Amino acid sequence: MRVNVTVNGEPRRADNVWEGESLLYVLRERLGLPGSKNACEQGECGSCTVYVDGVPAGACLVAAGQAEGRDVVTVEGLAEGDALDPVQESFVEQGAVQCGFCTPGLLVAAHDLIERVPEPSDVEIREALAGNLCRCTGYEKILDAVRDAAAKKALR
Amino acid sequence: MSAPARSPQELQDTIAGGIGESPLRPDGTLKVRGEFAYSSDLWHEDMLWGATLRSPHPHARIVRLDVSRALAQPGVHAVLTHEDVPGENVYGLKYQDTPALAGDLVRYQGEPVAILAADHPEIARQALKEIVVEYDVLEPITDPERAAHDDTLPKLHPGGNLVRHQRIVKGDPAATADVVVSGVYEIGMQDQAFLGPESGLAVPAEDGGVDLYLATQWLHVDQRQTAKALGLPLEKVRLTLSGVGGAFGGREDLSMQIHSCMLALRTGRPVKMSYNRLESFFGHVHRHPAKMYYEHGATKDGELVYVRAKMYFDGGAYASKTPVVVGNGTTLSVGPYNVPNAHIEGWGVYTNNPTCGAMRGLGAVQPTYAYESQMDKLAAALGLDPAELRIRNAMSEGSTVVTGQVVDFPAPVAELVQRVRDLPLPPEPTGERDIRDLPGGASNTTHGEGVVRGIGYGVTIKNISYAEGLDDYSTARVRLEVIGGEPVALVHTAAAEVGQGLVTLQQQIARTELGLTRVSVHPADTSVGDAGSSSASRQTYVTGGAVRNACRAVADAVYALAALRLGRAVEGATLAGGKIVAADGEVVADLAELLGETAVEETREFHHRKTYPLDPETGQGDAHVQYGFSAHRAVVDVDLDLGLVKVVQLDCAQDVGKAMNPDAVVAQIQGGSAQGLGLAVMEEILVKDGKVRNPSFTDYLIPTILDMPPMRVDVLERPDPHAPYGVRGVGEPPTISATPAIANAIRAATGLELPRVPIRPEHITGT
Numbered sequence: 001m002r003v004n005v006t007v008n009g010e011p012r013r014a015d016n017v018w019e020g021e022s023l024l025y026v027l028r029e030r031l032g033l034p035g036s037k038n039a040c041e042q043g044e045c046g047s048c049t050v051y052v053d054g055v056p057a058g059a060c061l062v063a064a065g066q067a068e069g070r071d072v073v074t075v076e077g078l079a080e081g082d083a084l085d086p087v088q089e090s091f092v093e094q095g096a097v098q099c100g101f102c103t104p105g106l107l108v109a110a111h112d113l114i115e116r117v118p119e120p121s122d123v124e125i126r127e128a129l130a131g132n133l134c135r136c137t138g139y140e141k142i143l144d145a146v147r148d149a150a151a152k153k154a155l156r
Numbered sequence: 157m158s159a160p161a162r163s164p165q166e167l168q169d170t171i172a173g174g175i176g177e178s179p180l181r182p183d184g185t186l187k188v189r190g191e192f193a194y195s196s197d198l199w200h201e202d203m204l205w206g207a208t209l210r211s212p213h214p215h216a217r218i219v220r221l222d223v224s225r226a227l228a229q230p231g232v233h234a235v236l237t238h239e240d241v242p243g244e245n246v247y248g249l250k251y252q253d254t255p256a257l258a259g260d261l262v263r264y265q266g267e268p269v270a271i272l273a274a275d276h277p278e279i280a281r282q283a284l285k286e287i288v289v290e291y292d293v294l295e296p297i298t299d300p301e302r303a304a305h306d307d308t309l310p311k312l313h314p315g316g317n318l319v320r321h322q323r324i325v326k327g328d329p330a331a332t333a334d335v336v337v338s339g340v341y342e343i344g345m346q347d348q349a350f351l352g353p354e355s356g357l358a359v360p361a362e363d364g365g366v367d368l369y370l371a372t373q374w375l376h377v378d379q380r381q382t383a384k385a386l387g388l389p390l391e392k393v394r395l396t397l398s399g400v401g402g403a404f405g406g407r408e409d410l411s412m413q414i415h416s417c418m419l420a421l422r423t424g425r426p427v428k429m430s431y432n433r434l435e436s437f438f439g440h441v442h443r444h445p446a447k448m449y450y451e452h453g454a455t456k457d458g459e460l461v462y463v464r465a466k467m468y469f470d471g472g473a474y475a476s477k478t479p480v481v482v483g484n485g486t487t488l489s490v491g492p493y494n495v496p497n498a499h500i501e502g503w504g505v506y507t508n509n510p511t512c513g514a515m516r517g518l519g520a521v522q523p524t525y526a527y528e529s530q531m532d533k534l535a536a537a538l539g540l541d542p543a544e545l546r547i548r549n550a551m552s553e554g555s556t557v558v559t560g561q562v563v564d565f566p567a568p569v570a571e572l573v574q575r576v577r578d579l580p581l582p583p584e585p586t587g588e589r590d591i592r593d594l595p596g597g598a599s600n601t602t603h604g605e606g607v608v609r610g611i612g613y614g615v616t617i618k619n620i621s622y623a624e625g626l627d628d629y630s631t632a633r634v635r636l637e638v639i640g641g642e643p644v645a646l647v648h649t650a651a652a653e654v655g656q657g658l659v660t661l662q663q664q665i666a667r668t669e670l671g672l673t674r675v676s677v678h679p680a681d682t683s684v685g686d687a688g689s690s691s692a693s694r695q696t697y698v699t700g701g702a703v704r705n706a707c708r709a710v711a712d713a714v715y716a717l718a719a720l721r722l723g724r725a726v727e728g729a730t731l732a733g734g735k736i737v738a739a740d741g742e743v744v745a746d747l748a749e750l751l752g753e754t755a756v757e758e759t760r761e762f763h764h765r766k767t768y769p770l771d772p773e774t775g776q777g778d779a780h781v782q783y784g785f786s787a788h789r790a791v792v793d794v795d796l797d798l799g800l801v802k803v804v805q806l807d808c809a810q811d812v813g814k815a816m817n818p819d820a821v822v823a824q825i826q827g828g829s830a831q832g833l834g835l836a837v838m839e840e841i842l843v844k845d846g847k848v849r850n851p852s853f854t855d856y857l858i859p860t861i862l863d864m865p866p867m868r869v870d871v872l873e874r875p876d877p878h879a880p881y882g883v884r885g886v887g888e889p890p891t892i893s894a895t896p897a898i899a900n901a902i903r904a905a906t907g908l909e910l911p912r913v914p915i916r917p918e919h920i921t922g923t
Binding site: 103 | 162
């Protein structure tokens with residue numbers, strides 16, 4: 001089948017999509033956007049989190065056909081040209097990236113949190129990111145990064 | 157054929173900062189933009205997808221194997237079995253006992269039996285179902301203690317079911333004491349649970365060889381094992397590291413290496429393999445479960461008199477790192493304490509359980525949980541404060557460990573315990589509490605009723621780097637040249653960056669040694685000498701040492717060049733700010749001018765000091781290079797009615813010798829502690845009759861951001877005079893000491909024995 005989807009502001013088309021493919025597979029293997037990660041492909045780890053029509057979703061649990069006509073934003077779409085989004089900047093600066101495999105999903109989830117709650121408390125950050133597994137950092141520096149990003153956004 | 161379209165990147169981001177500072181990762185921006193090429197992101201025009209058929213049985217004879225129907229499927233390009241392995245169908249890290257593809261016997265559930273390549277991953281998955289395998293199912297051997305001693309059991313390997321037995325005898329093994337405590341402790345099977353799946357892309361080459369791009373911890377050991385199975389000379393099997401999504405020991409053994417290369421060579425096309433999460437649980441080795449019998453004897457004043465222990469490590473179907481686990485487990489069995497008399501025995505055995513191998517804290521995690529449980533039991537028997545008992549018995553520089561080795565470097569164990577004990581405690585809960593901070597959290601299971609608080613300590617000793625006589629080394633090539641009018645250094649090693657920050661460190665060392673700003677890190681590959689494994693907390697020490705040596709050789713070559721130009725040697729020359737500076741501070745040459753079109757390149761190795769095998773009878777010997785030490789204090793709240801645990805605070809003090817990148821050191825300690833927390837209260841691969849019952853992130857739980865409490869980290873720097881820059885391996889100790897600290901805190905809260913981790917709700921409620 002053919003799938004038409006807007007990704008990071010650009011209309012994209014994928015041909016010969018098999019009905020069982022996920023949005024994650026289409027993004028990674030057909031549209032050349034491997035930023036969203038294939039860590040569990042069971043909706044448990046949050047590594048493939050993308051925006052679908054402005055709402056965070058696990059791209060591994062969205063069937064490719066369900067994405068037809070939708071507006072998808074991936075980690076590749078968070079920066080504007082060379083300018084990183086504050087949440088991306090803060091993850092680098094605060095040491096919240098180690099192996100980095102969970103990072104794309106965490107960035108989208110954290111970006112969404114700060115959009116909804118500009119000054120999140122620690123408990124709110126923890127609840128918002130509870131669906132994103134990280135095996136490297138122990139999460140302390142991720143908390144630092146989200147706090148820092150929220151402060152940066154407030155200043156802009 | 158060419159390199160893949162998405163391939164490993166040279167890291168050129170230049171962020172100032174030398175040794176002792178905390179510059180940012182050179183791969184950080186790529187990673188947050190989603191542009192960093194992990195091994196599962198690799199892509200090549202015309203590539204095929206590989207897939208693996210795995211045994212559903214833990215122990216069975218293969219009676220019939222027919223791949224013809226699978227091969228006939230449209231879109232399937234090759235289906236291969238053990239008969240198609242071009243070279244020797246056997247590999248292994250310590251013992252050569254693992255078939256690349258099972259022959260007549262399968263020894264664990266998930267063992268690879270056949271592989272195939274197809275146009276689309278789904279075609280590959282469907283075609284696997286068309287492979288016909290008839291099994292004669294056999295009774296699995298699942299009890300490690302029986303496997304160690306019962307000769308009537310069937311032999312899983314020609315040499316029997318024992319992988320290694322090690323005895324350690326120190327002083328009087330039959331010593332007696334005033335106060336004696338004993339216990340039997342068990343530890344479940346933990347998984348590395350790295351997020352990036354096993355994956356790689358094999359590209360056939362025109363010379364009949366193959367280029368493999370992959371995620372691994374040790375390129376050269378993979379190259380040696382893969383080339384042997386492929387029947388190719390080493391130089392025809394070239395490996396390049398692509399982005400690694402975490403490792404923690406789980407990438408030390410082969411997974412898709414031989415398989416993807418076999419399929420690429422057979423089809424003449426690039427073949428990508430990428431495990432899904434279910435397959436990942438079967439495709440890598442796990443931490444050894446263990447059962448440990450311990451007895452401690454002490455004087456009435458609380459001085460240790462003896463330790464006697466027997467420990468059984470379940471190695472599963474193949475040896476992997478079991479011999480090392482037995483070596484580490486026995487040599488580290490009494491902990492960071494002075495013990496004059498000891499009698500220790502450790503067994504590592506084959507069973508039909510999943511294969512166990514390397515995981516962070518290798519071989520030290522198990523005994524530390526046991527002896528730290530014993531230390532609390534002893535403190536209770538003596539009426540002593542648990543921290544005080546540890547301080548009283550703490551080893552120090554000059555102590556003799558259980559193998560007779562004298563510790564000739566700082567060992568500030570007592571200070572670590574004091575420091576972690578003296579950190580401020582969280583406030584005692586008063587009044588109405590936010591339910592999100594209570595055990596059960598937002599599930600609203602309690603409002604504080606039935607919740608009790610406990611405090612516990614965990615202290616550990618871990619050997620750094622490879623041991624028992626291995627010549628363990630690393631190689632670095634450093635090239636200095638002028639690019640755009642500026643001196644630039646390029647560091648090339650085969651050392652695997654697995655997330656720990658080695659790429660940052662390589663830049664820091666080169667900047668410091670060569671006195672310049674711009675340093676690039678070349679992708680790690682097998683075109684440069686062996687760097688050993690990114691494991692055993694060894695890469696900063698060993699590859700750090702190699703980069704230092706290569707940089708110093710480059711500097712010497714530059715000084716020689718300067719002497720030639722100037723017509724005189726420069727007294728006490730150093731490099732700073734891109735210039736050669738004499739001892740008196742005079743700038744004698746500008747590097748950019750001096751070098752011009754010339755590039756200086758040097759390759760050097762670093763070998764750590766010699767270690768020696770253990771005496772097989774007494775276990776005595778200078779087996780280890782260096783030890784790392786850490787101490788944790790945990791504060792927990794426990795809901796006695798439901799058995800739910802909330803770790804309220806987890807603090808750590810660790811000696812790192814020299815904090816090369818202080819922020820990265822703290823991050824290692826935080827991340828390691830999270831894995832220790834996981835083992836204490838949630839992480840276990842459940843195995844029944846040799847079968848795994850929870851191979852998914854739905855059922856195998858790792859700590860989330862809600863499970864990890866705030867941490868205070870206190871880093872000590874007591875330089876090791878024998879190590880480059882005084883460093884001490886950092887990565888493993890925090891994982892090891894976190895687990896017993898939490899277990900001891902839960903015991904302190906509940907008064908229960910709790911002789912097994914992970915501690916589950918039913919252990920607390922007794923239901």
